Amino acid sequence: MAASTLTEVARLAGVSPATASRVLNGSARKPGQDIAERVRQAADSLGYIPNAQAQGLAKSSSGLIGLIVHDIADPYFAAIALGVQEAAREQRKMVLLATTAGAPADEKEAVAAFAARRADSIVIAGSRSSRPEDKEGNAELAAELDRYCRNGGHVGVVGHPVVGATAAGGYHVVTVPNEELAASLAAELTASQEGDFVIIGGPEGLFTSDDRVRGFQRGLAKAGRHPAEVLRSAFNRSGGYEAGLALAARIKDARRDGSSGAGSERAGSKGTKRICIFAVNDVMAIGAAAALRSEGLRIPRDATIAGFDDIETLRDFRPALSTVRLPLEEIGRQATRSAARADAGTDDAEGATSPISGQITLRRSTETAA
Amino acid sequence: MAASTLTEVARLAGVSPATASRVLNGSARKPGQDIAERVRQAADSLGYIPNAQAQGLAKSSSGLIGLIVHDIADPYFAAIALGVQEAAREQRKMVLLATTAGAPADEKEAVAAFAARRADSIVIAGSRSSRPEDKEGNAELAAELDRYCRNGGHVGVVGHPVVGATAAGGYHVVTVPNEELAASLAAELTASQEGDFVIIGGPEGLFTSDDRVRGFQRGLAKAGRHPAEVLRSAFNRSGGYEAGLALAARIKDARRDGSSGAGSERAGSKGTKRICIFAVNDVMAIGAAAALRSEGLRIPRDATIAGFDDIETLRDFRPALSTVRLPLEEIGRQATRSAARADAGTDDAEGATSPISGQITLRRSTETAA
DNA sequence: GCTGATTGGGAAAGCGCATTCCCACTGCAT
DNA sequence: ATGCAGTGGGAATGCGCTTTCCCAATCAGC
Numbered sequence: 001m002a003a004s005t006l007t008e009v010a011r012l013a014g015v016s017p018a019t020a021s022r023v024l025n026g027s028a029r030k031p032g033q034d035i036a037e038r039v040r041q042a043a044d045s046l047g048y049i050p051n052a053q054a055q056g057l058a059k060s061s062s063g064l065i066g067l068i069v070h071d072i073a074d075p076y077f078a079a080i081a082l083g084v085q086e087a088a089r090e091q092r093k094m095v096l097l098a099t100t101a102g103a104p105a106d107e108k109e110a111v112a113a114f115a116a117r118r119a120d121s122i123v124i125a126g127s128r129s130s131r132p133e134d135k136e137g138n139a140e141l142a143a144e145l146d147r148y149c150r151n152g153g154h155v156g157v158v159g160h161p162v163v164g165a166t167a168a169g170g171y172h173v174v175t176v177p178n179e180e181l182a183a184s185l186a187a188e189l190t191a192s193q194e195g196d197f198v199i200i201g202g203p204e205g206l207f208t209s210d211d212r213v214r215g216f217q218r219g220l221a222k223a224g225r226h227p228a229e230v231l232r233s234a235f236n237r238s239g240g241y242e243a244g245l246a247l248a249a250r251i252k253d254a255r256r257d258g259s260s261g262a263g264s265e266r267a268g269s270k271g272t273k274r275i276c277i278f279a280v281n282d283v284m285a286i287g288a289a290a291a292l293r294s295e296g297l298r299i300p301r302d303a304t305i306a307g308f309d310d311i312e313t314l315r316d317f318r319p320a321l322s323t324v325r326l327p328l329e330e331i332g333r334q335a336t337r338s339a340a341r342a343d344a345g346t347d348d349a350e351g352a353t354s355p356i357s358g359q360i361t362l363r364r365s366t367e368t369a370a
Numbered sequence: 371m372a373a374s375t376l377t378e379v380a381r382l383a384g385v386s387p388a389t390a391s392r393v394l395n396g397s398a399r400k401p402g403q404d405i406a407e408r409v410r411q412a413a414d415s416l417g418y419i420p421n422a423q424a425q426g427l428a429k430s431s432s433g434l435i436g437l438i439v440h441d442i443a444d445p446y447f448a449a450i451a452l453g454v455q456e457a458a459r460e461q462r463k464m465v466l467l468a469t470t471a472g473a474p475a476d477e478k479e480a481v482a483a484f485a486a487r488r489a490d491s492i493v494i495a496g497s498r499s500s501r502p503e504d505k506e507g508n509a510e511l512a513a514e515l516d517r518y519c520r521n522g523g524h525v526g527v528v529g530h531p532v533v534g535a536t537a538a539g540g541y542h543v544v545t546v547p548n549e550e551l552a553a554s555l556a557a558e559l560t561a562s563q564e565g566d567f568v569i570i571g572g573p574e575g576l577f578t579s580d581d582r583v584r585g586f587q588r589g590l591a592k593a594g595r596h597p598a599e600v601l602r603s604a605f606n607r608s609g610g611y612e613a614g615l616a617l618a619a620r621i622k623d624a625r626r627d628g629s630s631g632a633g634s635e636r637a638g639s640k641g642t643k644r645i646c647i648f649a650v651n652d653v654m655a656i657g658a659a660a661a662l663r664s665e666g667l668r669i670p671r672d673a674t675i676a677g678f679d680d681i682e683t684l685r686d687f688r689p690a691l692s693t694v695r696l697p698l699e700e701i702g703r704q705a706t707r708s709a710a711r712a713d714a715g716t717d718d719a720e721g722a723t724s725p726i727s728g729q730i731t732l733r734r735s736t737e738t739a740a
Numbered sequence: 741g742c743t744g745a746t747t748g749g750g751a752a753a754g755c756g757c758a759t760t761c762c763c764a765c766t767g768c769a770t
Numbered sequence: 771a772t773g774c775a776g777t778g779g780g781a782a783t784g785c786g787c788t789t790t791c792c793c794a795a796t797c798a799g800c
Contacts, residue, residue, distance in 0.1 A: 003485070003521045005786055016750045021788060032748070047517055052486040053426040054786035057755045062423060067467075073452040073699075075445065075683055082443040085469050094483055097437075097467045099455050113464055115373070116422040147417055151373045237686075283683075290686045313445055313653075313683050316607075316660045329443075375756055386780045391758060402778070424756035427785045 004046040013042035025050060056118060065095045065336060066114030066122035070102040074236070074283065075311045076328065080125045080158065083332025091340050093120065102126055102235075104137025111144045115153065121339035122148065125158040125332070127235075131205030138163050146170075154342045156335035160207040172338035174331055174356060178208055178308075179215035181324045181358040185278070185306060186219025188360050189322075192368045193304060195273030197228035200243040200288055201280050202235030209235060212280040212308055228278070240284030244291025247277065251303055252295070275303050276366065282307035282314050282323055289321075289365070304366040320363035331356055374416040383412035395420060426488060433463045435706060436484030436492035440472040444606070445681045446651065446698065450495045450528065453702025461710050463490065472496055472605075474507025481514045485523065491709035492518065495528040495702070497605075501575030508533050516540075524712045526705035530577040542708035544701055544726060548578055548678075549585035551694045551728040555648070555676060556589025558730050559692075562738050563674060565643030567598035570613040570658055571650050572605030579605060582650040582678055598648070610654030614661025617647065621673055622665065645673050646736065652677035652684050652693055659691075659735070674736040680729075690733035701726055 010020035015035060022029050023036040024043055030036070042048075056062040065088050069077035081097070088095045096119060098110035107124070114122050124145075128138065142164035145155055149170025155162075157173040165171055186197075199216060202209030217227050231246065233239035279285035285307030289299055299305055299319050307314075310325035334356070380390035385405060392399050393406045394413055400406070412418075426432040435458050439447040451467070458465045466489060468480035477494070484492050494515075498508070512534035515525055519540025525532075527543040535541055556567075569586060572579030587597050601616060603609035649655035655677030659669055669675055669689050677684075680695035704726070 006788095007786075017787080018750060018752095018789080019748090021786095022749095025788085027788080029748080035749085049482060049486050051427070051488065051786050052483075053423045053432060053488055054755090055788075056423040057421070057427055057757090058786080058788040060755070064466075071452070072442070072455060073445070073448045073682070075443070075448070078443045078445070078448045081467075082441070082469065085442060085467065094487070095467050096434075097451070097455065097465050099452065112419060113422075116419050117464070118421065118423055286686050293688075312443070316656050316687065318663075318688055376758095377756075387757080388759080388780060388782095389778090392779095395758080397758080399778080405779085421756050424785090425758075427787090428756080428758040430785070 003051070004048050006048070006050065009039065009042045009046055009048050012046065013039040015039060024048070025055070060118065061120055062118040063093045064114075064117055064119040065091075065093050065340075066098065066110070066117075066119040067095050068098045068100060068107055068110050068122065068124045068126070070100060070126040071236075072097065072099050075313045076281065076283070076309055077125060079312065079328035080332035080335075083329035083334075084123050084125075084336045085332075086329070087333040087336035087340070091336075093340075100126075102129070104129070104134050104141045108137065108141040108144045111141065111148055115144070115148045115151070119153065121154040121156060121336070121342075123156040123158070123332070123335045123339060124162070125335070127202075127206045127208035128160050128163055129203070129205045129207065130163060131203060134205070142166075154339040156337075156339035158331055158335050160211075169342070172335070172342055174335045174338065176208075176326065176331065176356050177358065178211035179218070181326075181360070182212040182215030182278075182280075182308070183219035183222070185308070185322075185324055185360050186216045187223055188362060189276060189278070189306060189366060190220065190223035190225055192366065193274075193276040194368070195275045197225065197276050197278060198247060199228045199230045199278045199280070200240060200247075200284055201230050201232050202239065202284075203232055206235060209280045216278050233284075235281065235284065237283045237287040240279055240287025240289075241291045242287075243279075243284070244277075244288030245295065247275070247288065247303070248292050248295035248297055251275065251292075251297060274300075274368075277303055277305040279305065279307050282309045282311045282321060285321055285323070285365075286314060286317060289317075299365055300367050304368065306362075306366050310361055319365045319367075322362045322364075322366040325359040325361050327356065327358075373421070374418050376418070376420065379409065379412045379416055379418045382416065383409040385409060394418070395425070430488065431490055432488040434466050434484075434487055434489040435461075435463050435710075436466045436468065436480070436487075436489040438468050438470060438477055438480050438492065438494040438496070440470060440496040441606075442467065442469050444653065445683045446653070446679055447495060449682065449698035450702035450705075453699035453704075454493050454495075454706045455702075456699070457703040457706035457710070461706075463710075470496075472499065474499070474504050474511045478507065478511040478514045481511065481518055485514070485518045485521070489523065491524040491526060491706070491712075493526040493528070493702070493705045493709060494532070495705070497572075497576045497578035498530050498533055499573075499575045499577065500533060501573065504575070512536075524709040526707075526709035528701055528705050530581075539712070542705070542712055544705045544708065546578075546696065546701065546726050547728065548581035549588070551696075551730070552582040552585030552648075552650075552678070553589035553592070555678070555694055555730050556586045557593055558732060559646060559648075559676060559736060560590065560593035560595055562736065563644075563646040564738070565645045567595065567646050567648060568617060569598045569600045569648045569650070570610055570617075570654055571600050571602050572609065572654075573602055576605060579650045586648055603654075605651065605654065607653045607657040610649055610657025610659075611661045612657075613649075613654070614647075614658030615665065617645070617658065617673070618662050618665035618667055621645065621662075621667060625672075644670075644738075647673055647675040649675065649677050652679045652681045652691060655691055655693070655735075656684060656687060659687075669735055670737050674738065676732075676736050680731055689735045689737075692732045692734075692736040695729040695731050697726065697728075 010017040100106035146167040149167035306322040380387040470476035516537040519537035601613045676692040
């Protein structure tokens with residue numbers, strides 16, 4: 001038994017397909033009460049479900065929102081995805097998910113697939129990169145996105161504008177003040193941290209990471225500190241772990257070198273106060289913390305550490321992680337809404353979404369009292 | 371500029387749409403080399419992207435896989451989603467995501483939406499429930515799923531069969547041996563835990579939760595322990611937290627009552643050894659642990675605790691959580707594959723996926739040495 | 741009671757593609 | 771030279787729906 005069609009419903013109700021269509025799927029013209037009733041009854045006696053593909057073809061709009069993330073299992077993206085999902089629901093649309101591991105080539109492919117499905121809008125989360133090896137991929141991605149926009153699509157971008165995008169009206173970026181927030185974080189930290197700062201960053205060229213690094217350095221400079229050394233590794237937990245391992249070795253070395261003095265200074269003498277680590281995201285921070293711990297170092301005793309994002313699942317981590325809270329769900333919602341609003345032709349200035357802001361959240365991992 | 375169509379490409383290449391279709395989208399008939407080349411050039415000079423909706427309409431298959439989860443931000447579901455995503459990619463399909471908070475009514479709606487989009491298969495993760503208030507919703511959900519199956523759809527179910535499903539060939543359940551694993555966990559725990567066991571479960575009627583509770587009790591019984599008391603609360607972190615708060619109070623009371631004796635016994639005398647808490651999933655366990663900690667209790671000193679799932683993001687939690695490792699990604703993959711295989715008409719017995727198994731993983735949170 | 745405006749329903753033309761059917765042509769064997 | 775299978779391309783149909791256009795019937799206004 002194949003799914004029943006509008007025509008069957010119409011026949012059963014004794015009306016034309018046109019009329020059936022008008023009553024079942026909101027049309028401007030409302031058929032008479034009696035007829036409408038007949039059609040409706042016929043419809044659910046047959047268990048009629050409209051074929052969205054056909055509807056889409058006819059109306060040329062699909063009710064689909066494409067979402068591109070690096071990794072849906074990463075809580076950062078999962079939170080954004082939840083927001084997107086909610087916004088989609090408001091618009092009575094469904095979301096098509098693509099995970100790309102951040103590879104521009106895959107992202108391009110995803111965009112093409114979304115375009116093929118005539119997604120009404122697409123939301124692209126996850127940092128763009130400007131790494132040389134991604135250059136070509138980025139260009140293709142931008143071209144694909146541009147084409148999508150020129151064909152009437154709208155894309156909501158989380159964070160940074162897409163590199164090389166030229167289609168004017170199609171892009172709607174939700175700006176996340178990564179740099180400012182990182183600067184503020186640095187400012188607050190300098191108040192309590194006496195030792196040197198070290199930054200664990202993602203690969204160079206990853207915008208989100210670069211912004212946060214830059215902001216943090218700026219904050220340090222403003223506070224009269226010298227710039228932090230920057231360790232680069234993968235933008236995930238294991239990246240953080242690796243960097244953490246390197247730092248652990250260094251901390252231990254420093255301690256050994258200076259261990260001649262009395263035991264009053266906890267992290268060696270020689271002017272080397274306890275270092276403060278800033279990892280550009282929470283997941284990396286957790287990885288780094290795990291590495292330190294595995295090397296017998298304790299936080300905040302032997303080193304302090306701060307992250308970024310304030311991932312909900314990680315809030316129960318101990319010592320509680322100092323970080324910058326970002327309204328991830330809201331970010332996802334806004335990206336989705338802004339793209340949709342433009343899609344609907346509503347004036348973008350009207351009901352513009354409030355700018356994203358974050359909140360410095362100092363917790364145990366950077367306490368210096370102990 | 372609207373997206374270009376097959377017809378335009380054909381015209382530019384000087385061939386008929388039929389031929390263009392044959393060369394651009396794999397058909398049984400392969401046009402000649404020269405013509406194929408002409409068409410392909412025309413296609414990408416126009417930036418042609420096939421309209422998947424139209425293709426779907428014509429072929430009546432959409433290349434879509436519907437995925438239903440309770441909450442994509444829950445790491446459990448996120449991990450499954452990742453597996454589904456991977457399997458979808460193998461099949462060159464895209465996944466449509468729906469989050470339903472576990473409400474059968476929403477799930478029914480999601481199924482209908484998937485059916486409307488003619489999803490080739492749908493994967494439904496997240497525990498079904500048999501709670502009385504969900505009864506009606508469940509029936510409707512089952513009806514909707516049945517209808518979807520009768521219309522040729524295939525559904526992959528994670529965990530428990532859908533209640534009330536009658537369509538024979540359409541369902542493919544990936545069985546997770548929750549009960550057995552919980553029993554094994556109990557068995558292993560009884561070896562080291564001397565005190566009473568307490569179970570923090572989800573709402574009664576949630577299959578996953580019920581299975582784990584039942585299995586755990588069975589394991590206890592087998593080891594000659596008396597059944598654990600079962601505390602019920604929400605199947606998420608805050609549920610665990612609440613229950614944890616209640617337990618904390620109880621532990622403190624017990625300790626106060628028996629605090630007359632010498633300080634050698636850590637958790638009061640009076641025969642009340644330190645209790646062992648089994649939370650039916652990791653997230654709840656973390657919540658409970660947080661509650662205990664907030665009440666000044668320490669794990670495993672004042673109480674031990676174990677979870678279930680071995681959520682990756684939670685592995686860095688300290689004390690490390692004893693739990694049961696479940697191959698969540700693999701579960702997602704299998705659910706997706708089994709539904710797809712049936713869809714493709716491949717013999718299901720052939721290349722049948724290996725049964726899911728878990729692994730008891732004891733860590734610090736249940737250590738009794740300290 | 742007649743005209744013009746309005747309403748309410750149906751017929752039909754696509755939306756973009758796959759696919760079946762048909763036809764012209766080639767190459768081979770007879 | 772003639773017939774045949776085989777090959778490669780095009781015409782046409784239909785997937786299920788929306789929407790424009792058209793037409794009959796109703797209503798108001800004079």
